[in-house]
Amino acid sequence: MRIVGIELVDSLKVEVVVGRNILGLLGKFLANRGYEKAFLVYDRRLPREFIEEVVGGLKKAKLELCTVAVEGGEHLKTVDTVVTLWKKMFDFRLSRGDMVIGFGGGTLTDTVGFAAATYMRGIDWTVIPTTLLAMADAAIGGKTGVNFGAKNLVGAYHHPKLVVEDVKLVKTLSWEDYVSGLAEVVKHALLSSRALLSQPHSSSIRCFPKNGYPHFGGKTFPC
Structure with a gap:
């Protein structure tokens, strides 16, 4: 396992954790950083064992958890999806000291990241990219957004606090x-x-x- 710190402007820092079989360590990573509450959005089409590994790790670390299952794809990147996520965040009483997690490909992380960027003027979020493209691009750089009349017309720069890249996910790709x-x-x-x-x-x-x-x-x- 390797942890890389990316220094950004205004003292912002993104931690990128790369390794094999590290999905179950996410809860430990967050608990060690002082988080007690997590809002997880994941792609329901992911292999069940990967979802259970992430959820199990979060529960083991005793984080209060809300999970939302969606289906990744361009159809997900809409304002309606973001509004739905806002409502669920509000119902879960998510606050600025809590963590949002996007577990999926680039369309999912773009959407979840934008919801995190705009809820309460921005709360912390974590990316678990599941495709090589998302690992190399969407998960790093802070670009979030949804389609609105045109692709990615509405968005914001909101860098994740943590990026967890488990290389075993690559072997599930076509x-x-x-x-x-x-x-x-x-x-x-x-x-x-x-x-x-x-x-x-x-x-x-x-x-x-x-x-x-x-x-x-x-x-x-x-x-």
Whole structure:
């Protein structure tokens, strides 16, 4: 497990935790940072064992918990969804000292992040990205928002306090989703340094079988 601190303007700091089998540690991470109450929004299509791992860890840390199951996708990114989340936050008596958690892909974290950014003028939130694209892009940078007449027309910059990236989630992706995320990694590499550019290939070898033909859904794809 590795913890990376990203220093932002105005003394803001984002902690990014990267590792394998760390979903169950989220409750401990939050309790150690003084949080006692959490509002978890997750994608109901995620494997049940991953959801139970996160929920179980939060309960083990004795955080008061409210869970909301949604289905990720562009249809989720609406003002109506945000209003629904606001109402549930209010009913749960969520306050500025509490934590909102978005557990899913980029469309879910965009929406949950915007709800957190606008409820009580902004409360802390945590991202658990479940796709490689979300891990490389949506989870980091603080961009949140929903569609309103046009894509991402309404939004806000609201950096998460914590990003938890469990690499075991990558193996649940389709080949198409994996390649989409890997392209985002390569884009960052092209914009930063040659040293980073040399890493995606070696990382992909560790993720997939060494015979060069990873298997997904009964299909094989040459690397």
